[in-house]
Amino acid sequence: AMAPGSAVPATGRKADRALRRKVYAAIGKHKEISAGDISIIAKDGAVTLHGTVTDASQVGAVAEIARGVDxxxxxTNKLTVRKPLGGM
Incomplete structure (x- = not known):
């Protein structure tokens, strides 16, 4: 285990959480995307997107937004399109 307070580069759980928050914030700026249905896993800079979006075009859009986050x-994009209730 690392000693508390030792200088650690931006990896580890704290950095993962911070990055995850940044990705959520970036997605949240796009009002047409329902971030509440998207789960984000961040690990050492690698982000995995799970969950659903309402439109096929948003699958790529969310990945692009995530890629743009510092x-x-x-x-890794595992988003799927939610089928409308009652189906088409």
């Missing part, structure tokens, strides 16, 4: 080194 500190993100890679994005």
């Amino acid at each position: 500190g993100v080194t890679s994005v």
Whole structure:
């Protein structure tokens, strides 16, 4: 275990949480995307997106937003499009 207070580069759980918050904040600026249905896992700069979006175009859009966040080194996109209730 690392001694508390030792100088650690921006990796580890604290950095992962901070990065995750930054990605959520970036997605949150796009009002058409429902960030509440998206779960984000960040690990040492690698971000994985899970969850659903309402439109197929948002799958790529969310990944692009995540890629643009400072500190993100890679994005794994596992988003799916939520089928409308009652189905089409």
